[in-house]
Amino acid sequence: MRAAALAVAMLVFGFIFGGTLGFVVGGAGTVTITTTAVVPTTLISTETRLTTVEVTRTQFITSLVTVTQTVTTSPQPTVGETYSLKILEVVVDMVSDIGHDYYIFMLEASYKGGRSWNFNILNLNLVSDKGYKYSIEFSLAVRKLLGAVELKDGETAKGQISFKLPKGENPSKLIYEDKLRDIKIELTDISPPTRQVSWIYLAETNVQSGYSFIWASASIKTPGAAFYSGEEIEVELSIKYSKLLGNPDSITITSITVDKFEIVKIDPRPPIILNDGEEVKIKLVLGAPEEGYEGNLKITIRA
Numbered sequence: 001m002r003a004a005a006l007a008v009a010m011l012v013f014g015f016i017f018g019g020t021l022g023f024v025v026g027g028a029g030t031v032t033i034t035t036t037a038v039v040p041t042t043l044i045s046t047e048t049r050l051t052t053v054e055v056t057r058t059q060f061i062t063s064l065v066t067v068t069q070t071v072t073t074s075p076q077p078t079v080g081e082t083y084s085l086k087i088l089e090v091v092v093d094m095v096s097d098i099g100h101d102y103y104i105f106m107l108e109a110s111y112k113g114g115r116s117w118n119f120n121i122l123n124l125n126l127v128s129d130k131g132y133k134y135s136i137e138f139s140l141a142v143r144k145l146l147g148a149v150e151l152k153d154g155e156t157a158k159g160q161i162s163f164k165l166p167k168g169e170n171p172s173k174l175i176y177e178d179k180l181r182d183i184k185i186e187l188t189d190i191s192p193p194t195r196q197v198s199w200i201y202l203a204e205t206n207v208q209s210g211y212s213f214i215w216a217s218a219s220i221k222t223p224g225a226a227f228y229s230g231e232e233i234e235v236e237l238s239i240k241y242s243k244l245l246g247n248p249d250s251i252t253i254t255s256i257t258v259d260k261f262e263i264v265k266i267d268p269r270p271p272i273i274l275n276d277g278e279e280v281k282i283k284l285v286l287g288a289p290e291e292g293y294e295g296n297l298k299i300t301i302r303a
Helices: 001-016
Strands: 021-025 030-048 052-070 084-092 099-114 116-119 124-128 150-152 156-166 171-178 183-187 193-208 214-220 226-228 232-239 251-252 255-258 264-266 274-275 277-287 294-302
Touching: 084 171, 084 183, 099 116, 099 150, 124 156, 150 156, 171 193, 171 232, 193 214, 193 232, 214 294, 232 274, 232 294, 255 277, 274 277
Parallel strands: 084 193, 193 294
Antiparallel strands: 021 030, 030 052, 084 099, 099 156, 116 150, 124 171, 171 183, 193 226, 214 232, 232 277, 251 274, 255 294, 264 277
């Protein structure tokens, strides 16, 4: 009876204290789970007294099993962080590539929060109205490239990026996606280009007159070759008259025009009188055309 009572007590003790479960938190991203399992083991032994009686004893052996589970989590933006991306202007180059158009975006990126934003233009993609996605393609018409920059609380960065789209496709959606930090910004309200790019290489002169000889040459003073619609281009024009037999002692420059370009300023203005052997230097300020143009400036002088 004592043996049976002892067996029952041990059985109750095992049920009360045998099923414990513990958690041990390991390093960042790792959870260690420790369980205590109860494994019953039956031992049979025989004791001999005045009479032979078989007594069954139940013994409990506690086994400790450790299970390690690794949980990987991606870093999430801190609550209260604000990532802002705006399109300030769209310019298109439709003349430098026969099969493609370059769309140039002036962007403004800003950040507010307790950490920082590692803004990277390689996370930008442009989706066309045909549903195709394009990565950044550098254009020589870009003025101020927006590169990789770290923005802290309240900081802003401005600059240009460009994409190369086949002729006939137009921008539909600009996407910034940083999968590592779970940041995604989609801009669907893309306005049509407000300006186009013209490429100017040299200045040509053409004199239309019945007198000989009138020499004319021109040089572009404004640096660069790519100009956006409405931007000004400064040109210096030189005109010289040399009298030949039968020609007058002086001639009059009646007009100066530039093909496809508007003359914003001209100094001195025609009519300009040139005597034999004289040379005049004229300053021209030209406005780049609304539609893109590629080639030389073609200046016509009439006398």
